[in-house]
Amino acid sequence: MTVLEFFADHTYRMVLAGTVTIGFVAGALGSFAYLRKQSLISDVIAHAALPGTLVAFLAAVAVAGTGGRSMLVLITGAVLAGTIAVAFANHVARTSKVGIDTAMAVALTVFFGAGMLLLRIIANGEFPGKGGIQDYLFGNASVITTADFVTSLVVGMLALGLMVLFWKEFALRTFDPDQSTALGFRAGVIDTLMFTTIVIATVIGVKAVGLVLMVAFVVTPPAAARQWTRTLRGMVWLSAAFGAVGSGVGAWLSILLGTVPTGPLIVLTLFAIFLVSLLASPRRSIVVTVLSRRRARAALKRELTGEGANT
């Protein structure tokens, strides 16, 4: 297949554009989750997105009789449920002796359990437009419509816009929460804004990638980007680029290979980027560190034996 043939196909174009958008937005905003040491929060969000999406679907069907598959309706439901799950996990961790890891696991499973229950109810019932609703579990990039793409692009840009607008506040709060409060910035306001953007970054990908694998889009690019950069700006840009490139390459490969699902291939591509970063980055590479340390020790040894010979 030539490049021209590839871009002539509407489905291929949508798959590529949709996943690249998801990768870019999730990569950029995932950096803040990574730096707040809450990478797994996106897994909670993705799993909570399932019942959120399904409730939104049911509500749309009940109220309007149709429109249950509108991306905007589903994203709204997912964002609400994701936000509640995040708030719940953080609240439990803050007010009880339960750690944040446990709180996140509890939130994740309870929302996912509710989602599975709703999924069965919908599958057994008579609902218009319920076909394909189970795609949310494992994702299906080939069903991305133009409307889906435009919606995730607009919502994703909104989240990135918030990040750019509140860049200074996000950076300060992430680096030094106490100083941020002491300087007069309301912690609750910044956290709400920041977690809203992370929730958006996660839920826009759930339909295409699936809620199980979505966490990789938020976690892997920042972890890879961190190995190469020394500033927050550099990290966010590189992480967004890794997310976009990894998604693009993964989507391309999945189309090239024919019957392979897109989400898993993207995750594998992102992992390859992560692995290379871990091994080859100049300052933090585990290989480079071992080699340079060995070289330095050898030089030290030569110097010392030389001194010994002279005296």
Next chain:
Amino acid sequence: MTIASTSHEDVLAQGQAEYACVTRNLSVAYRDELILRNVDLRVPRGVVMGVVGPNGAGKSTLIKAMLGLVKPLTGTTEFFGRPLAKVRQRVGYMPQSATVDWDFPTTVQDVVLMGTYGSLGWLRRPGKAERARAMAAMAQTGIADLASRQIGELSGGQRQRVFLARALVQSPDLFFMDEPFQGVDAKSQQAIVGVLHTLREQGKTVVIVHHDLMTVRDYCDHVTLLNRRVVASGPAADAFTKEAIRTTYDVTDDDGFLDSLAFVS
């Protein structure tokens, strides 16, 4: 009667203006454990006040509660006679350096620049003027040559000087410093002491949480001895006495502990 009460209030108002900071009846509890009991503290303007006490005495908690970073159970704190929200820009805070992630991807100058964020407020970005102020603060603490270094590459003393520069850039009238000398080499200690002296000469007020009893007299002209409550507070000569230290640290005289502090009155 009316005249008398008015003049009394005038005296009171004048008296309060002499203080950079007044805390009344401050109590703090973590969960249901009381950490600080009815703390009353007055910090006169233009002094360096050392808050001294054993581990777990609540020294950091006191500062955090005064600054509203920890919610107190009871009590109020006023700065220059007003609540914190009205005078935030005049109050600077230098936390213990261990409280942040030093592997954070940021450079020395970016951290120091954060000191200007308070005066900028929401949404406004730092510009040329802010960068110049950050540069000046880095020069004052002797870290100008480290400006573009990643903070993870710094020594303990250099980290403290980064935090000090960040506090200076805010140019507050009252500084709170939590253990500024912790894990600091001799060179950094000298640099920090130099800044402390400059601040005092400029008439600024400094409250430092301090660990080392031996050097309290060198750095501080006022002392508050704290162990869950205020044992003594005032000019060093009055408050930093053997008797008060003994009570604060819960030691008996034959421990030899106090003999090492022979210079104490």
